[in-house]
Amino acid sequence: MSDPAAAARARERVAEVTQNQKPEIPQEKEPARMREILKIRARKVDFYYGPKKVLQEVSIDIREKQITALIGPSGCGKTTFLRTLNRMYETVKHARAEGELWLDGDNILELELSSLRRRVGMVFQKSNPFPKSIFDNVAYGLRVHGIVRRGKLAERVEQSLRAAVLWDEVKDNLHKPALALSGGQQQRLCIARALAIDPEVLLLDEPCSALDPISTAKIEELLFSLSDRCTQVIVTHNMAQAARVADYTGFFLLGKLVEFSDTKTMFTTPASKETEDYITGRFG
Amino acid sequence: MRWRKTVNALMSGVTAACALAAVAPLVFLLGFLTWKGASSLNLAFFTQLAKPVGETGGGMANAIVGSGQLLLLAAIFGVPLGLLGGIYLSEFGGWTVPFLVRYSADLLASVPSIVIGIFAYAVVVLPMGHFSALAGGFALGVMLLPIVVRNTEEFLRAVPVSLREGAFALGTGKWKTIVSVVVPAGLQGILTGVLLALARVAGETAPLLFTAFSNHYWAQGWSQPVASLPVMIYTYAISPYDDWHRQAWAAGLVLLGLVLLVNVLSRLVLARKMAARRLA
Numbered sequence: 259m260s261d262p263a264a265a266a267r268a269r270e271r272v273a274e275v276t277q278n279q280k281p282e283i284p285q286e287k288e289p290a291r292m293r294e295i296l297k298i299r300a301r302k303v304d305f306y307y308g309p310k311k312v313l314q315e316v317s318i319d320i321r322e323k324q325i326t327a328l329i330g331p332s333g334c335g336k337t338t339f340l341r342t343l344n345r346m347y348e349t350v351k352h353a354r355a356e357g358e359l360w361l362d363g364d365n366i367l368e369l370e371l372s373s374l375r376r377r378v379g380m381v382f383q384k385s386n387p388f389p390k391s392i393f394d395n396v397a398y399g400l401r402v403h404g405i406v407r408r409g410k411l412a413e414r415v416e417q418s419l420r421a422a423v424l425w426d427e428v429k430d431n432l433h434k435p436a437l438a439l440s441g442g443q444q445q446r447l448c449i450a451r452a453l454a455i456d457p458e459v460l461l462l463d464e465p466c467s468a469l470d471p472i473s474t475a476k477i478e479e480l481l482f483s484l485s486d487r488c489t490q491v492i493v494t495h496n497m498a499q500a501a502r503v504a505d506y507t508g509f510f511l512l513g514k515l516v517e518f519s520d521t522k523t524m525f526t527t528p529a530s531k532e533t534e535d536y537i538t539g540r541f542g
Numbered sequence: 543m544r545w546r547k548t549v550n551a552l553m554s555g556v557t558a559a560c561a562l563a564a565v566a567p568l569v570f571l572l573g574f575l576t577w578k579g580a581s582s583l584n585l586a587f588f589t590q591l592a593k594p595v596g597e598t599g600g601g602m603a604n605a606i607v608g609s610g611q612l613l614l615l616a617a618i619f620g621v622p623l624g625l626l627g628g629i630y631l632s633e634f635g636g637w638t639v640p641f642l643v644r645y646s647a648d649l650l651a652s653v654p655s656i657v658i659g660i661f662a663y664a665v666v667v668l669p670m671g672h673f674s675a676l677a678g679g680f681a682l683g684v685m686l687l688p689i690v691v692r693n694t695e696e697f698l699r700a701v702p703v704s705l706r707e708g709a710f711a712l713g714t715g716k717w718k719t720i721v722s723v724v725v726p727a728g729l730q731g732i733l734t735g736v737l738l739a740l741a742r743v744a745g746e747t748a749p750l751l752f753t754a755f756s757n758h759y760w761a762q763g764w765s766q767p768v769a770s771l772p773v774m775i776y777t778y779a780i781s782p783y784d785d786w787h788r789q790a791w792a793a794g795l796v797l798l799g800l801v802l803l804v805n806v807l808s809r810l811v812l813a814r815k816m817a818a819r820r821l822a
Binding site: 376386 | 702703704705706709713714718723727
């Protein structure tokens with residue numbers, strides 16, 4: 259702690275923790291089973307990298323405006339599955355998905371890419387703000403999709419930053435470079451950037467794995483607050499996180515979806531032995 | 543044991559001496575140029591034309607401007623092509639075409655500059671019927687091209703994949719992503735590379751000898767022969783006149799000074815950029 263800036267940051271964090279010990283978790287959420295509108299339906303989805311099959315017959319129902327967590331050990335296919343939902347895998351050569359993937363009534367595998375990704379946003383493991391200003395980061399997707407009027411842009415940028423609980427921290431510095439923000443702020447900026455184009459589904463690929471516990475708590479809180487706005491699918495290594503944030507949880511192992519149920523059932527009375535072994539920490 | 547220590551001490555001394563010897567030429571060169579050339583450096587050197595043989599004084603204003611013109615032309619010929627080529631290598635293409643282009647660029651970069659001069663002579667000077675700034679600029683542009691291509695490619699490759707994915711995830715098309723995210727992220731490095739490449743070709747003499755040729759007066763236009771610092775140095779240095787020799791030293795000092803300045807400045811900018819990236 260010889261660096262005074264680091265010391266100051268540490269003091270700030272201590273202050274944050276003491277003021278904000280528990281993330282506010284809504285007490286009585288609407289019981290998950292009441293909401294049965296399906297947003298995404300996967301039926302027997304196989305996925306290949308070249309000749310190598312990495313997903314086998316994954317079938318899953320993602321419910322609208324619920325948070326679905328995908329858990330499982332490294333290399334089990336959970337991230338791969340997430341990346342089929344917005345066809346992010348297409349940047350990788352010789353990668354292909356087979357089977358049925360439906361977003362409402364539309365076939366994900368056949369939708370025009372730009373409109374699919376407008377409807378299905380994504381937040382990555384490592385925050386990846388563009389080397390532009392905070393404002394331009396959030397406005398980026400809007401501009402790509404043809405919204406260029408200044409007033410409209412400013413309005414949507416503010417809305418998105420508010421939704422990502424970042425507005426109060428950056429409202430006076432909108433034209434500062436995004437890379438000057440802290441790690442947690444950068445990740446919330448990326449969430450704001452994804453929210454700006456008003457996606458129906460938000461995919462989150464281990465969004466907290468590079469963050470400290472306080473930043474993680476803030477993001478988890480944020481995910482709660484977003485659940486009346488969009489459907490969320492979150493991949494996480496952290497089972498406690500899945501238990502905290504998710505309405506539904508799916509457990510992947512060796513490219514298969516071993517078990518899928520509401521989170522409470524999953525963590526209290528798992529149906530399969532493998533799930534139980536994993537969530538009790540016997541492997542993984 | 544003693545023997546080992548002796549060998550260690552000896553070899554550390556020998557390698558240190560060799561390392562010093564490796565940088566010594568630059569130090570001597572700078573010192574020598576300053577010693578010989580500084581005395582002839584005055585305002586007239588930068589503002590006047592050469593005086594006829596026998597008269598003292600005069601300067602190389604036309605050669606300084608001429609070098610500037612040639613570099614501008616070289617940039618016009620070499621930079622846009624090089625940038626787009628570098629973008630192709632880094633962002634598009636499968637395996638075969640980029641491999642061939644990359645390999646050819648590396649080969650082109652190692653073609654002796656006099657051969658590039660002959661090439662420019664054949665494709666520009668002969669059809670035009672006379673030497674010209676255009677031909678000289680073309681020759682320098684050809685030298686610039688492979689450096690800019692490879693440099694652009696490298697800086698674009700250094701842009702993290704995560705930035706591209708971030709743009710793709712918002713529904714951005716590939717070209718739009720390249721233009722609005724990837725190139726801006728690598729731009730500072732790319733431009734620094736362009737400056738370094740320009741500094742590198744600024745000192746080329748061989749490709750100018752039979753393309754831009756030289757001119758004792760102000761150039762009469764882009765399609766006429768034009769003076770340049772390197773060719774001036776060559777002409778003056780092999781002349782039999784003491785006064786011209788002094789002018790050649792001064793010209794050498796100016797050229798080296800400019801090249802060093804661009805080099806040091808762009809490397810400083812680049813180093814700061816790299817440091818910033820490490821922090822991020």
